[in-house]
Amino acid sequence: MIKMIDVNSVNVEQTGFFCMRSKPKNIGYQRKLHWLKARFAEGFKLKMIQEGTRPIGFIEYGPSEYAWRAVEAENYIMIHCLWVVGQGKGKGYGSRLLEECIHDAVVQQKSGVAMVASKGTWLTDTSFLIHKGFEVVDETPHGFELIVKKLIDGPSPRFPNNWEERAKQYEKGITILRSDQCPFNDNAVQTISETAHELGIDVHVIDIENCNDAQKSPSAYGTFHVIYNGKLLTYHPITKREFLKLLQEAE
Structure with missing residues (x-):
């Protein structure tokens, strides 16, 4: 059975947040837990997808004005992380998680959805997002690409240049x-x-x-x-x- 879990300030201590769920006493886990609770108050969301009782993917996103990415964007949803583990790949779970985010952007009347992507790191590959209607609007010398799905006409987000x-x-x-x-x-x-x-x-x-x-x-x-x-x-x-x-x- 496939289940989508909306992780929030009420249930996060019970559900966990995907990464390091097996090590809840680890200092990194505890710091992330505290960090997430503060982000929920700013409008951030974290959603996990499960096969039975096993989490296999998640997405973390929120208002671009509060994003922890070096991007200049106004009235966008910024995705921090989108990850599906190996056994869950190829089953459409990444698409379902992304659709949750895009739906929220539409409901909130955002200008679009943006994400910092890369072909050379653990971040989401640009090709997946392009297949979902995103486009690359900017890039950096470090190999990052700013990829955007616009919902309303207007200025695109951008990277700084310094x-x-x-x-x-x-x-x-x-x-x-x-x-x-x-x-x-x-x-x-x-x-x-x-x-x-x-x-x-x-x-x-x-x-x-x-x-x-x-x-x-x-x-x-x-x-x-x-x-x-x-x-x-x-x-x-x-x-x-x-x-x-x-x-x-x-x-």
Whole structure:
């Protein structure tokens, strides 16, 4: 039996929110839980789809004005995450989750739905969204694409164009910008911090505490960044081996 669950402030502690559901005592899980409760109050939604009792996919989205992505958009719905696990792929579950979001955008009389997509990371592939009537309206040097489905004629969302300037303000050592939006961020912070200390590199961890700070981030992803001497190394959690390789390439 397929079931769509509307996760909200009332039931989130019972249903969980897909990621790290098997580790509810993990600090990353607890921080994400607290983060979600605050986002629900801002109009964000999280919906999970289940096969029987097993969650197989989810979508997280909300008003673009409160989005934790470095995107300039007004009166849009911004999707943070859209994910279906391997065993659920090819069954139309991603389409059903996306349709829930588009329906909400129509009901709320939004100008459209937008998402930061990428072909090179864990983010939703652009091709899936284009098949669903979206179009690419902007891109960044880091490989991100801003993909939009317009519902009302008007200006398209866009990316800022000062990425290097944003990164250069973090000039010395390793700076990690992290938020509670992804429960996997904390493990990555620990791995990168420990590795940097082994190499004698200073590490400064900065919490991204609100959507305004996320929208000023040095990449479109908005919620996790590792910067080395003013240069962006990565915008997603990485392993020790990956981190060492990126450091070597940056020297």
